Amino acid sequence: xxxxxxxxxxxxxxxxxxxxxxxxxxxxxxxxxxxxxxxxxxxxxxxxxxxxxxxxxxxxxxxxxxxxxxxxxxxxxxxxxxxxxxxxxxxxxxxxxxxxxxxxxxxxxxxxxxxxxxxxxxxxxxxxxxxxxxxxxxxxxxxxxxxxxxxxxxxxxxxxxxxxxxxxxxxxxxxxxxxxxxxxxxxxxxxxxxxxxxxxxxxxx
Numbered sequence: 258x259x260x261x262x263x264x265x266x267x268x269x270x271x272x273x274x275x276x277x278x279x280x281x282x283x284x285x286x287x288x289x290x291x292x293x294x295x296x297x298x299x300x301x302x303x304x305x306x307x308x309x310x311x312x313x314x315x316x317x318x319x320x321x322x323x324x325x326x327x328x329x330x331x332x333x334x335x336x337x338x339x340x341x342x343x344x345x346x347x348x349x350x351x352x353x354x355x356x357x358x359x360x361x362x363x364x365x366x367x368x369x370x371x372x373x374x375x376x377x378x379x380x381x382x383x384x385x386x387x388x389x390x391x392x393x394x395x396x397x398x399x400x401x402x403x404x405x406x407x408x409x410x411x412x413x414x415x416x417x418x419x420x421x422x423x424x425x426x427x428x429x430x431x432x433x434x435x436x437x438x439x440x441x442x443x444x445x446x447x448x449x450x451x452x453x454x455x456x457x458x459x460x461x462x
Contacts, residue, residue, distance in 0.1 A: 268308040269336040276311070277301060279329060282322060283314045293317055305336045395436055402432025 270276075283289060283297035297314055300306045315323055323329075406428020407421050414420035 269305045269338070270308050270311070270330065270333045271336055272304055272306055273332045275324060275329060275331065276306065276333065279318075279324060280306075280314070283318055286318060286322065288319055289314070289317055395433075398432045398436050399429050402428040402430075402435075404428070406431070 280297045280301045284294050284301060286294065286297075289297070293314055296310055300310060311329075312326075315326060315329060403425040407425035409428070410417075410424020411421045413424075
């Protein structure tokens with residue numbers, strides 16, 4: 258209890274002359290227990306006293322020897338202590354630093370989104386689905402070219418089996434050449450669009 262008097266905790270009030278007089282009387286009051294007398298003696302030299310201890314002494318004292326509760330606290334003020342600053346742990350500091358870096362990156366990306374060229378997702382064969390689709394397209398084109406060549410040579414060479422097969426092969430090769438040419442044209446267009454985007458970005462910078 259002595260430690261409590263030296264370092265008040267909870268609700269604390271400032272000491273007045275009336276409070277000191279009451280504590281002095283309580284420290285020698287034979288009606289109080291030795292423990293309460295010791296508390297009163299310890300609080301007597303304090304500038305601020307705990308409200309809880311002071312109230313306990315007041316209730317334990319004789320009504321004839323104590324002032325009223327309003328008189329006891331008249332002129333006294335509440336004392337508010339500043340709490341100790343909380344120290345951040347190393348883990349919390351690391352998390353805050355990481356969040357700050359993510360926020361900076363997000364803000365930078367938002368700032369340059371209008372001048373940074375978007376990634377070209379139309380690259381040939383960029384996914385398994387694109388590869389499968391292109392393969393089926395080539396097979397259908399080759400089969401169509403074979404049928405066209407086969408039918409054309411059949412009409413020209415009076416149903417000769419050898420010439421019909423040769424016409425089908427010729428049509429197949431022609432279809433492959435056409436498909437290759439179209440693929441080259443599409444790739445060239447994509448490259449030219451990428452180059453123009455890079456040029457625009459350099460001009461803006």
